[in-house]
Amino acid sequence: MADSSKQELVQLIKRFGAYLTIKISKLLPISLQKMQDSRSVGAIAGLAVAIVFTWRLLRSPSQPQRRLPKRQSGTPSSSGANTNSNANLVVSGVSSSLEDLRAQTVVDEFFQSVKPTLGQIVRQKLSEGRKVTCRLLGVILEESSPEEIQKQATVRSPVLEVLLEITKFCDLYLMETVLDDESERKVLLALEDAGIFTSGGLVKDKVLFCSTEIGRSSFVRQLEPDWHIDSNPEIIFQLSRFIKYQLHISPNRPERTAPNVFSTPSLEQFFGCV
Structure with a gap:
């Protein structure tokens, strides 16, 4: 796996932690006598979701990186530097939101397949x-x-x-x-x-x-x-x-x-x- 894919996997795993806890509490009710085993349930669910992440990343074709345009020669103006900085912040924020959405989507798909029966x-x-x-x-x-x-x-x-x-x-x-x-x-x-x-x-x-x-x-x-x-x-x-x-x-x-x-x-x- 490429270094970029590894970094992406690590970031996704970090992001789904809180969301995973909410899903477990809603979809996997724990018996009153076994509340002390909640860490074990979370660990098992986390491992399963991590496997799903890895499989999805391996299955997805790697996307070519967009080439950045060459910078013009000469000293850039302060307004140009500020514009470039703001653009980077916007791109970073959009990327973060997309990663959060992707993590939630994968966790939802995983729990749909393991939703307990009424019995x-x-x-x-x-x-x-x-x-x-x-x-x-x-x-x-x-x-x-x-x-x-x-x-x-x-x-x-x-x-x-x-x-x-x-x-x-x-x-x-x-x-x-x-x-x-x-x-x-x-x-x-x-x-x-x-x-x-x-x-x-x-x-x-x-x-x-x-x-x-x-x-x-x-x-x-x-x-x-x-x-x-x-x-x-x-x-x-x-x-x-x-x-x-x-x-x-x-x-x-x-x-x-x-x-x-x-x-x-x-x-x-x-x-x-x-």
């Missing part, structure tokens, strides 16, 4: 947790109170894809507080019509019902999940001492009450589906 994102976000409990109201269902599901139960369509991915590798239990048997029937029928039981990862026996919020909290403690997902802040607070991780579904983005409690406006937003 990979779900596993990483849940820190490879194997058991998950989740309430229905306000998370899986459109309705937000037991009184509402006495009339009807409606599954939120945006959450279905994430829910099915969770059932592929997690032991998932859904639960809710209801006021009567008819509410239970409406909820089960809504889940069945949405196709939640057809994936093979969730069965009706893992949809649990109780008559009080205390009973639902007791269900969670008995099951001892890695993650519990709920929209009731009191339940979240009560369980924070007993459950490894909790996800509080709330449109208001409440303050974090404990290191193991995370919040998000919706379940699908937590996994980057919106």
Whole structure:
């Protein structure tokens, strides 16, 4: 490789550092238990992008250098010297911008080919947790109170894809507080019509019902999940001492009450589906 190509490669590698960090944080979510491995991820990604740079430079035909016009004999005027200096500054600035743009383009192309699937994102976000409990109201269902599901139960369509991915590798239990048997029937029928039981990862026996919020909290403690997902802040607070991780579904983005409690406006937003 020519010396000019080597220098160009070094400059490009220096420029994409900050941009690469941003792309990694957006496209390669790291599991909560493996945050300490971020340097290793960055090193691997940096090596891969450096290889892409080298390949692109070797593949691109070298461009002939433009010959500079011969300088006129005689002593140049001060105005001519200033004009030449300004021109050099403009050329240098344009060259720097083009190099930045080229570095960003190559990094974008690289990350497009390694963008994780939804299944990979779900596993990483849940820190490879194997058991998950989740309430229905306000998370899986459109309705937000037991009184509402006495009339009807409606599954939120945006959450279905994430829910099915969770059932592929997690032991998932859904639960809710209801006021009567008819509410239970409406909820089960809504889940069945949405196709939640057809994936093979969730069965009706893992949809649990109780008559009080205390009973639902007791269900969670008995099951001892890695993650519990709920929209009731009191339940979240009560369980924070007993459950490894909790996800509080709330449109208001409440303050974090404990290191193991995370919040998000919706379940699908937590996994980057919106």
